Amino acid sequence: MASTQINPTRMELTRQKKKLATATRGHKLLKDKRDELMRQFLDLVRENKALRQKVEAGLAAANKNFVLAKAATSDQVLNTALLAPRQEVSLDTETRNVMSVEIPVFRCKTRTADPADIYSYGFAFTSSDLDGAVRSLAELLPDMLRLAEVEKSCQLMAAEIEKTRRRVNALEHVMIPAAQEKIKYISMKLDENERSTQIRLMKVKDMMLEEARQERIREDAEQGIIIG
Template sequence: MASTHVNPTRMELTKQKKKLATAVRGHKLLKDKRDELMRQFLELVRVNKALREKVERGIGAANQNFVMARAAMEDEYLAAALMTPKQEVTLDAGARNVMSVEVPQFSYRTRTSDPGDIYSYGFAFTSSELDGAVKSLADVLPDLLQLAECEKACQLMAAEIEKTRRRVNALEHVMIPETQENIRYITMKLDENERSTQIRLMKVKDMMLEQAHHYKERQAAD
């Protein structure tokens, strides 16, 4: 139903038609954005699933190696070996734009490039299982950061998809129908006013013709 506060004027009709054209164009753009977001979101979900499985396998292997190392070494030797890390890792956090969504982008760098610096102990009093556990954790770090990046991107994109979906629905089911109804209402009122004006003009014309006829009759009688 048309809004009661809409003025049935030609200026308002032009305004409503422009509003409808803008709403239709915005609706199409938002639908395209929603569809593209959904496509990229589904791709991220597949990547996220593969990364999570890979990270869980890596962490599981590292835990097994730590259990074996703890069984092969005294607790004090194991604690002393891991007490003072030799390598240092710096995490850099950035962002990239995906369909107007700022998703995180992580990278890391180590203090030295020597791969042997991940071991903070000598090899004389430690077991090979501990070496394998440390190496497993070092290997899983890049995938772990990528997994964190991917999962956060999925959360942000899911929120953006929901927000875009609400906007599409608001345009499709509220604004566009209301504007179309306003246009129909104004058009109907303008047509009614035009018909009323024509009827009044015809009545005025008939009255003028009738008066002119009576005037001629009086002139003829005189």
């Protein structure tokens, strides 16, 4: 109970009012942060769904081409063709701050700019299905990296949304009501003390007036005796 936790003083009342104002302002800021995080999170979820469908469709097509290439080419020729790649891909990772959430940013670079370098073999002993599979995977690489980036961003933002939601609930249902209850209790106690003080002052005033009246009566009686 508030009565057992705080002293009903004006200094404590001022402190609790400042605490309530800070909690209310923090509650509004956290709600705004949560709402903006939710908006960006839903945008990422929609992008993630579209990217996953595109990547899965591309991988299915590439796997189909690989199966056809394997059926038309011997394992030895296929393994030799893919043994020594000509192109090299490097991956740079960075982070971007979105509403205090550090989300990853992936960028890939190829060793050469020639698009034909994705083929590590000659075309004499391989089928066009293998060319299509390699080309499909090369074209899918940026989408796969973006998908990984978006999925990780969704995980991080979901965790931050949950953390922010708990803070909002704690402020809304615990800290702010507790501060309001303490302010109400202190105000009631201060009003009660003020009324008690006024009553005591009125009693003291009545006692002083009565004492003054009795004093005048004694003085008047003494004067009457002297005159008589």
